[in-house]
Amino acid sequence: MMRFTHRARSSLPRAVALLTFVALAAAGVAQAQPQSGIVRPTTEPSTPSVALGAQLFAGNCASCHGIAGSGIKSPRPGAGDIPGAGPSLHNVGALAADFYLRTGYMPLGSIHSQPGPEQERVLFSENEVRSLIQYVASLGSGPAIPRPDPGSASLSDGQSLFLTHCAGCHQIEGRGGFVTGAEVPPLQNVPATRIAEAVRIGPYEMPRFSTRQISNTDLSSIVKYVLSTNRPDNRGGWSIGNLGPIPEGLVAWWIGAPLLIISCRMVGRRRRR
């Protein structure tokens, strides 16, 4: 039984990407998805429950995360003979499940791909996501879903903290980038809760920041700053990608300087001898 469910998104590029994805998925591109697709109980209850979560977990997650989330250290054939390996989910709590399922980073198409922007698609329904979160939370005593409060936080503190802890990889305006061996996702149009969760998890190659290093108050400030980058205040009128001094310098040198040279040549006159 194959069924794909998606959350509706408003922007056109996303819609196009989504359509392409659906088309590819319908064409049965086995590499992009676990071969069996999302496995669901034939009669699915309409209210979220740990029991439903356990069933979904066993069908869709266990070939990498192990029986009851015990983890698989080295790759071994799982469902559909696809090699599976993944970290233990004991004590990761509702926080991690909420992050990975709602960003669409999980389930991962291949264990060798980065759970990141390229995997971004939500394959479970809201009911299923809630059930899985309840189930994963029941696997140990992990952290709950954080509740950042950007409303009462300080934007300037947030910028300063973001500069210290995050801007190295995510760039000053949160536009993302690269680190050797991994892709750094941009942070625009990400809900506040996802940002807070990522800081506490440290997905893929990202460092993990504990409350000792970034307090919950500081985290709210960081979230406020990241949300502010959705609509940055472009004083000059042209954002140039909000990437900072390098594109700005390129514009100055490759557009400004030639314009100046051309106008110098137009205004002046070459002296003939």
Added chain:
Amino acid sequence: MKPWQWLVALLTMLRRRARRPRGGGSGPDIASGATAPPSRERIVPAGAPDRRAENLVLVLLGTASLFALGFIVVYDQFSSGALPDQLLGICLGMCLLCIGGALTVVAKRLVVTEELEDDYPEADPEQQQEIVEMIHEGGSRFTRKRLLLGAGAATGGALGLAAMTPLVSIGPLWDTGPLDRTPWHRGLRVVDEHGAPMVAADVDMQTFYTGFPEGANMEDLGAPVVIIRLDPAKLELPAGREDWAPGGILAYSKICTHAGCAIGLYRNPLFPALEPNNALVCPCHYSTFDPYTGASVIYGPAGRPLPQLPLMIGTDGYLRASGNFSGRVGPAWWAVREQPT
């Protein structure tokens, strides 16, 4: 007067000037220049009237005025928050651009120019000889000519040396010691960016910290260190550094050995079995250092490992340096590679 009245006045004045009767001269012929008194010969040849260029100037100036007025309108509107401020810049910029264009057209197509060049006068051999003789005879009172000349040369040399002395401040010329000196020494506590001493037990795995020497200048190239904690069992530090990482806590210079950028990226895999291993990465050119093996270079343009700072944990639990760096801190200079201090 209102701005539009000024504009009308300007245009009327320009129209009247254009209507004024002018001379019959239409060619570049000097003799036919009618506006100049006939008794005097013209210096600048009379150019042909160019009404099209004049019209262009008028259009450009008119457009410039419109943009200037647009600036006023935008400014008025912007105060009430109705229009974006970029329009102000566009108005002012376009106004100046049009004025510049008008001036360029005036200079290049309307003003007739004439270049005047005088020939350099020919040399007079007799005069030259006279000057040579004057110089020769003017030195008749000197008795110790050579000594005086030498004294002059010595003074000039001394003054030249004095002028060059400040160059020494640019960099160490003989004494390269400052390049090896850092604020770190045995027993110095590691503090965070706010100056609070770091407690060894508080250093978490999976994350990274920036540390500084207590009481030293944070801006010093040798001051900042990246602090991380790794599994002590997996460390493969170079020989002789066995006790440099108490409890797996490591400190490396935060200054990249390639171009001196700050190591701001720390790669920390969530699931090490499948994901790229821990690394310190420089954001400028992606030099990548392996913290398990003494920050050896695994990728990128850096030529040598990050210098490691030996650490110890004091009896009070604070993180302290137990010596100085393993190598020179800072970017590559004079092709320094792998050179121990």
